[in-house]
Amino acid sequence: MxxxxxxxxxxxxxxxxxxxxxxxxxxxxxxxxxxxxxxxxxxxxxxxxxxxxxxxxxxxxxxxxxxxxxxxxxxxxxxxxxxxxxxxxxxxxxxxxxxxxxxMTDDTADMVMGLMLAVTRRMQEGLAVMQADQWQGWAPTAFLGARLGGKRLGILGMGRIGQAVARRARAFGMQIHYHNRRRLRPETEEALEATWWESLDQMVARMDVISVNCPHTPSTFHLLNARRLKLMKPSAVLVNTSRGEVIDEAALTRMLKARDLGGAGLDVYQHGIKGHPDLVNMPNVVMLPHMGSAxxxxxxxxxxxxxxxxxxxxxxxxxxxxxxxxxx
Missing domain, CATH: 3.40.50.720 (NAD(P)-binding Rossmann-like Domain)
Incomplete structure (x- = not known):
């Protein structure tokens, strides 16, 4: 049978x-x-x-x-x-x-780079102007963003996705730094040209872009809390395609509103499908509906x-x- x-x-x-x-x-x-x-x-x-x-x-x-x-x-x-x-x-x-x-390793890593570019090159603002049919023509000082080449990228969580982000970011000419529970093997670190920071506080304070690529566990809940977020450069950009709970979203929102942070690219949120309501219309924030692996x-x-x-x-x-x- x-x-x-x-x-x-x-x-x-x-x-x-x-x-x-x-x-x-x-x-x-x-x-x-x-x-x-x-x-x-x-x-x-x-x-x-x-x-x-x-x-x-x-x-x-x-x-x-x-x-x-x-x-x-x-x-x-x-x-x-x-x-x-x-x-x-x-x-x-x-x-x-x-x-x-x-x-989803490569798909998510691609999205990290997409968000990084979208925020640093102010694509959200440009798109809004075009959709409102308000563009008045090219100007030398309009929509000035920042190039990725030469910037320091701090990767929080250097697993499969973090390493895929590192490889892509190197192609853009970024300097790779990372914080992880365990340091990578020397040959992996050398291949990625990555600098390990045992202290997350010290890494966060020095980076131009932070990419969150760690899972949500009890030990990573609000790993980027208000105190750590305040260590970031006022011009720095934060990208999260991992889990919303890793970041204190309320504290992040306050800093972005006060322009104490350069911008954020978010694909995940602390409270499920709804990001903080004040994030929605911020010109320096790009929000996506959990599209990282889509x-x-x-x-x-x-x-x-x-x-x-x-x-x-x-x-x-x-x-x-x-x-x-x-x-x-």
Whole structure:
């Protein structure tokens, strides 16, 4: 007799090619529209499924996991970040968690450079003038920004994405500095021509641009707090494509309003999808709706990793991208 197909519930719409392949391999319940599941819908999903495929918009906390049915044995996250999943509680319940690491590295690093350029070259202001049909013609002193070449870039978090940012920034002629929990291997540091700072305070005070590329953990919450933000140069630019919780957004907003900071490029926010309301119309701030990994190629690759993780689990093996609490 053929093996019974796993029951898989997908919480959001995925690229069509990914949904089709999931349907071919498993007994899949797909999302009809692209809205997040309600809490009640998530409860129903974990109560019935063998495998849940959530995204960053789904809060998979201890309370939800506590309502899981006896068949739920894998949470195959569609995305690399798992801070929305209580991995320890899942493990205690015998439920494995997997993710999709490494897929969005280049896409996110590209977006870091895009935001860096957008803020330093005042693209937001230029775009606003053009959209309002207010441009009066070229002038020698209009929209003067700053070039990236020769500037010092401080990377907070030198993992895969941080290193990809470093390689791109070197091509722009920037000087690479970084702060990390652990110093890179000498050969990696040499290849990136990167300078390590053990003290984040000392690095922050010297940089022209800071790029946040570290995950959100208890130790990184408000790592860039009001005190550290005040150490930055008044002309410096802050770019965040990682997690909004790493920055004290209220303190950042106050500094930007007071022009105590040159500008900011933000793709993530401390309180979910809403950035601080005062940030919205600031000319020196570029805000994006969490687009860092938003390429079709990247989204399909994420789906392929989910499929591999679920298929490996279905075959009785440990998913290649399993996440355990010790990794967090």
């Amino acid at each position: 053929p093996q019974k197909r796993l029951s898989v519930v997908v919480t959001r719409r995925l690229p069509e090619v990914v949904e089709t392949r999931l349907t071919e391999l498993f007994d899949v319940t797909l999302r009809e529209d692209d809205t997040p599941m309600t809490r009640a819908e998530l409860v129903a999903a974990v109560a019935s499924a063998d495998v849940l495929v959530p995204t960053i918009t789904d809060v998979i906390d201890a309370g939800l996991i506590g309502q899981a049915g006896p068949n739920l044995r894998l949470i195959a996250n569609y995305g690399a970040g798992v801070d929305h999943i209580d991995v320890e509680t899942a493990r205690a319940r015998g439920i494995m968690v997997s993710n999709t690491p490494g897929v 390429t079709l190629e990247g989204r399909v690759e994420m789906g392929e990793k989910v499929i591999i993780n679920v298929k490996t689990f279905a075959d009785g093996h440990r998913p290649p991208d399993q996440v355990v609490p010790a990794m967090l």
